[in-house]
Amino acid sequence: MKIRAVLFDLDGTLLDRRATFRRHLERQLARHPGMFRPxxxxxxxxxxxxxxxxxxxxxxxxxxxxxxxxxxxPGSAATLVEDFERFFPEECIPLPNVHETVDVLRGLGLKLGLITNGRGxxxxxxLRGLDLETSFDSVVISEEIGCRKPDPRIFSHALAELDEPAHAAVYVGDNPEPDVLGAKxxxxxxxxxRDDFWTEPDGADHVIDDLAEVRTWVRRQGRRGGPT
Ligand SMILES: [Mg+2]
Known part of the structure; x- marks a missing residue:
């Protein structure tokens, strides 16, 4: 089956969450110099x-x-949550080749979706911080629809928005249970x-280190007529 839709996870897949969070913590501690002394x-x-x-x-x-x-x-945690919510989204750093991959897949005529667990x-x-606000035909966020990956309903919801069947779609994500098992x-x-924090899951159709590898796999599926 030829792939007609590519859907992505956000944190750790498009967003370099580790680099972003490290930078956020550095800035957060600088914004609250008294909190962590001495x-x-x-x-x-x-x-x-x-x-x-x-x-x-x-x-x-x-x-x-x-x-x-x-x-x-007491109260420091609440202050830091507030700081996180206020600043983190604007501090986002993309993983390599995010924008190039989105552009190439779009150029191949594929529909693009995003499914993420989190607050709307x-x-x-x-997404705005990553300059990806208008990059997807469908954006599905768990809080907004009331179910989370790996619940199959969140994937079905996105596929319905894209008007594509599951067997013509691939999901790209870093977290084995919600992403790989959820999509399957x-x-x-x-x-x-691949993310060294997680153990490599069984059952993924393909493993990548860089997002640019997605287009190679998608093109190969078109030639092969489906995974073996
Ligand atoms: Mg993730």
Whole structure:
């Protein structure tokens, strides 16, 4: 089957979340110089990045943990969540070849979609921060439709918006369970963007290190008539 639609995850797939969050923490600590004294910022940042669990925690939970671990004054977590929500989306750094890949796939006549777990306002601001606001034919955000990856309904919702069947679509994501297993469970092809934080999942149709590899796979599917 020829691929007619390519759908992406956002955090860790288009957005270089690790680089963005490190930069965000550096700026955040600078914005709140009294909060973490008397230790130097770099020690905090190293530990905060460990606590972050690659962004899989709700930010309120993450900053509550930070407040407890560092003995910050009560209310600090709420202040830092507010700071995160205010500044992070505008600090977004894309992974390499994001814009080139989107342009090339579009040029091949493919429909493009985005499916992300998260809060509507924040995720849409991240898209704007990445200059990808108008790049997709469908943007589906878990908060806005009331279900999250790996629930197959979120994939079906996006496919309905794109007016394509699952077997003509591929989903690209970095997190094995919601992305790879989620897409497979909904009947889509699945590309795993390798991230050393996660263990390589079974069942991905293809594994990439760089987004530019997506177009090669899509073109090959067209010639082959489908994955073997
Ligand atoms: Mg992700």
């Amino acid at each position: 230790e130097p910022g770099s020690r905090y940042i190293r530990r905060l990045l460990e606590l972050d669990e690659n962004g899989s925690l709700d930010r309120a939970v993450f900053y509550d943990r930070a407040e407890a671990e560092f003995g910050l004054s 306002l924040i995720q849409r601001r991240k 469970g909904a009947g889509l092809y699945s590309i795993w963007r």
